[in-house]
Amino acid sequence: MGFQPVMDARKRRILEAVTDDYINTAEPVGSRTIARRYNLGVSPATIRNEMADLEESGYLEQPHTSSGRIPSEKGYRFYVDFIMKRKPVSEDERARIRRTLAEKRREIDLIIEETARILAHLSRYAAFVLSPISRAGVFRRVEILPVDSRNVLVILIIDPGFVRTHLIATGRPLTRQQLAHIAQFLNLRLANLPLSRIGTQLLREIKSELDDYNSFVDATIEAIAQSLEDRHEEQVYSDGQVNLLEQPEFQDISKARTVLEFLAEDDALYELLSGVVETRGVTVTIGREAGHPSMNLCSMVSAPYEVRGVPMGALGVVGPTRMHYSRVVALVEFVAENLGDILTRILVM
Amino acid sequence: MGFQPVMDARKRRILEAVTDDYINTAEPVGSRTIARRYNLGVSPATIRNEMADLEESGYLEQPHTSSGRIPSEKGYRFYVDFIMKRKPVSEDERARIRRTLAEKRREIDLIIEETARILAHLSRYAAFVLSPISRAGVFRRVEILPVDSRNVLVILIIDPGFVRTHLIATGRPLTRQQLAHIAQFLNLRLANLPLSRIGTQLLREIKSELDDYNSFVDATIEAIAQSLEDRHEEQVYSDGQVNLLEQPEFQDISKARTVLEFLAEDDALYELLSGVVETRGVTVTIGREAGHPSMNLCSMVSAPYEVRGVPMGALGVVGPTRMHYSRVVALVEFVAENLGDILTRILVM
DNA sequence: TTTAGCACTCTGGTCGTGCGAGTGCTAACG
DNA sequence: CGTTAGCACTCGCACGACCAGAGTGCTAAA
Numbered sequence: 001m002g003f004q005p006v007m008d009a010r011k012r013r014i015l016e017a018v019t020d021d022y023i024n025t026a027e028p029v030g031s032r033t034i035a036r037r038y039n040l041g042v043s044p045a046t047i048r049n050e051m052a053d054l055e056e057s058g059y060l061e062q063p064h065t066s067s068g069r070i071p072s073e074k075g076y077r078f079y080v081d082f083i084m085k086r087k088p089v090s091e092d093e094r095a096r097i098r099r100t101l102a103e104k105r106r107e108i109d110l111i112i113e114e115t116a117r118i119l120a121h122l123s124r125y126a127a128f129v130l131s132p133i134s135r136a137g138v139f140r141r142v143e144i145l146p147v148d149s150r151n152v153l154v155i156l157i158i159d160p161g162f163v164r165t166h167l168i169a170t171g172r173p174l175t176r177q178q179l180a181h182i183a184q185f186l187n188l189r190l191a192n193l194p195l196s197r198i199g200t201q202l203l204r205e206i207k208s209e210l211d212d213y214n215s216f217v218d219a220t221i222e223a224i225a226q227s228l229e230d231r232h233e234e235q236v237y238s239d240g241q242v243n244l245l246e247q248p249e250f251q252d253i254s255k256a257r258t259v260l261e262f263l264a265e266d267d268a269l270y271e272l273l274s275g276v277v278e279t280r281g282v283t284v285t286i287g288r289e290a291g292h293p294s295m296n297l298c299s300m301v302s303a304p305y306e307v308r309g310v311p312m313g314a315l316g317v318v319g320p321t322r323m324h325y326s327r328v329v330a331l332v333e334f335v336a337e338n339l340g341d342i343l344t345r346i347l348v349m
Numbered sequence: 350m351g352f353q354p355v356m357d358a359r360k361r362r363i364l365e366a367v368t369d370d371y372i373n374t375a376e377p378v379g380s381r382t383i384a385r386r387y388n389l390g391v392s393p394a395t396i397r398n399e400m401a402d403l404e405e406s407g408y409l410e411q412p413h414t415s416s417g418r419i420p421s422e423k424g425y426r427f428y429v430d431f432i433m434k435r436k437p438v439s440e441d442e443r444a445r446i447r448r449t450l451a452e453k454r455r456e457i458d459l460i461i462e463e464t465a466r467i468l469a470h471l472s473r474y475a476a477f478v479l480s481p482i483s484r485a486g487v488f489r490r491v492e493i494l495p496v497d498s499r500n501v502l503v504i505l506i507i508d509p510g511f512v513r514t515h516l517i518a519t520g521r522p523l524t525r526q527q528l529a530h531i532a533q534f535l536n537l538r539l540a541n542l543p544l545s546r547i548g549t550q551l552l553r554e555i556k557s558e559l560d561d562y563n564s565f566v567d568a569t570i571e572a573i574a575q576s577l578e579d580r581h582e583e584q585v586y587s588d589g590q591v592n593l594l595e596q597p598e599f600q601d602i603s604k605a606r607t608v609l610e611f612l613a614e615d616d617a618l619y620e621l622l623s624g625v626v627e628t629r630g631v632t633v634t635i636g637r638e639a640g641h642p643s644m645n646l647c648s649m650v651s652a653p654y655e656v657r658g659v660p661m662g663a664l665g666v667v668g669p670t671r672m673h674y675s676r677v678v679a680l681v682e683f684v685a686e687n688l689g690d691i692l693t694r695i696l697v698m
Numbered sequence: 699t700t701t702a703g704c705a706c707t708c709t710g711g712t713c714g715t716g717c718g719a720g721t722g723c724t725a726a727c728g
Numbered sequence: 729c730g731t732t733a734g735c736a737c738t739c740g741c742a743c744g745a746c747c748a749g750a751g752t753g754c755t756a757a758a
Binding site: 377379380381382393397398400401411414415416417 | 719720721722
């Protein structure tokens with residue numbers, strides 16, 4: 001990172017031209033095309049020579065002998081890191097994003113959902129949003145509300161401003177007082193702890209203490225424990241997977257299946273995105289860099305979003321490696337910032 | 350319904366054979382094949398004659414002259430209504446369904462989600478579950494819980510045993526007492542009303558009354574109103590859409606896209622399933638019967654699920670018209686019953 | 699160092715061709 | 729009179745040939 005390999009200006013321009021063209025047309029691009037469409041002031045023959053060099057150093061590749069060139073992963077990498085200019089999000093799109101998010105200003109889950117939707121819609125790829133909470137939060141308090149004689153609603157309140165509720169069947173009726181006791185005890189032990197500190201062992205401790213105190217709340221406390229140590233189920237919101245079917249690289253149904261099957265697994269997505277929370281700014285992951293075979297044909301553009309400088313979640317766009325990086329990078333950045341702003345406004349820190 | 354068109358036994362057996370074979374192989378089936386694979390005791394020539402008749406009366410069709418026959422929608426209809434025998438769910442599968450649902454016995458949303466998952470998995474098609482609540486419920490009470498100075502959690506408790514929570518930014522701080530007042534007032538007006546009775550006008554009334562009472566709770570009450578009259582957002586759980594890509598009829602990506610795009614819209618699914626709640630038992634909807642162009646190539650097997658005889662929601666499987674009806678019908682029926690049972694056990698009526 | 703020219707390669711589309719599966723019809727059969 | 733065997737006919741599809749177009753690498757000239 002930050003180290004820029006040596007490459008003379010003309011090679012850069014050619015790599016840029018090949019990449020741009022391929023991104024737009026999805027066809028291998030030849031020297032003639034470049035000479036015609038981009039005026040580099042040199043002849044196709046010269047371009048051919050340069051392209052041969054670029055291929056040798058691994059930035060371009062040929063799908064088959066005597067066909068045009070396409071960028072390799074390394075080529076995309078270079079393009080993204082050193083050549084590409086972000087294509088600013090149009091005022092139209094900005095307005096639209098702001099409006100959409102502002103409309104649903106009331107409920108966090110809806111905002112997140114809407115974010116995934118608009119991101120998918122504007123990128124024309126698949127979009128994912130990892131909802132906030134996670135490690136950054138602090139446990140504030142728990143409330144337990146009787147719903148009926150056998151069900152209680154456990155409400156976990158996380159600072160800043162998030163709430164997780166769990167409807168739990170208790171098995172046996174519990175009185176309001178009993179519930180209050182349990183809640184009180186839990187709050188005593190957990191209040192103001194960072195979520196990252198609340199691990200399985202602490203919960204086990206608390207559980208055993210509560211067992212002594214009142215043996216038949218077992219089920220309840222266990223469920224609470226579960227919900228806290230939970231791998232944050234349901235926290236990845238996604239949209240636009242079908243958009244990928246528009247891409248020529250996924251006309252082959254077996255390729256499409258590999259990707260869509262992968263993207264349909266919540267766990268896989270969670271894993272993909274959870275690492276993003278720790279990054280800063282927009283990250284582009286190209287093809288095999290993701291380290292997952294099903295994603296070999298895909299790239300991901302991702303960014304964390306922050307509330308007052310604290311990263312709270314992440315979002316991203318997944319498309320073919322031949323992705324409109326310049327557009328998507330800017331889009332992801334803008335949406336991440338915007339989501340952060342909206343959340344900051346809603347949440348009281 | 351109930352009226353069985355005249356059709357002699359041999360024609361029935363042939364229609365059955367054609368349908369079964371086509372369902373299994375996805376290839377148009379010819380007279381020779383039938384004579385070989387199913388021993389009807391007659392020669393291919395006879396079968397040809399019968400098939401010509403069946404085609405004339407609209408039960409079979411030929412993709413192109415001098416190719417085998419495939420069932421028409423009318424053919425499937427007859428097959429489903431009068432010929433097919435449900436293929437009982439294997440003991441293995443039963444056990445698996447019961448176990449899966451029982452595991453997640455604590456939280457209704459998880460149960461619903463898991464139901465969609467197992468249904469998709471066992472049917473190998475796409476599965477949908479419309480979560481309970483809906484018209485059948487009775488509003489029991491609302492609780493409003495302060496989360497922090499600007500956010501409240503509105504908890505709607507519906508009988509039987511369902512809970513909807515909404516995290517709402519109030520704009521201005523509200524005291525605990527104010528919240529209690531509002532809740533009390535709402536409960537006075539809404540408690541024990543069937544949800545079907547709580548319409549936009551009633552809510553508007555209440556809102557205006559509350560406006561008088563305390564003008565700045567506007568946002569809150571409006572949000573509550575919204576959440577009640579809401580088109581039940583997020584209530585359709587789906588899974589297994591990618592399974593459809595396995596089907597030969599969707600190898601053509603453009604066909605696959607039409608269907609998957611349709612199935613990706615929550616609203617469309619909601620519409621599709623919400624009608625099912627009013628039906629009894631398993632319903633099979635074949636191709637264009639669904640009345641939606643995107644579903645022309647698909648069939649749906651659906652059923653409501655009930656808690657103590659009251660229909661609470663619905664579930665269904667969507668696959669190609671060439672669907673394993675005998676298997677799926679039995680599966681859907683079993684899962685619907687099971688889900689009903691599980692919910693009955695959890696919910697206190 | 700760049701460019702023009704040229705021979706070569708490879709892909710993708712089009713066109714026949716042949717094969718196999720299946721039909722409809724006719725005539726024979728029980 | 730229903731059933732069956734036989735036969736000519738029809739398609740769709742897979743296969744191979746063929747051609748055009750795009751693009752390359754190389755060589756030699758500018």
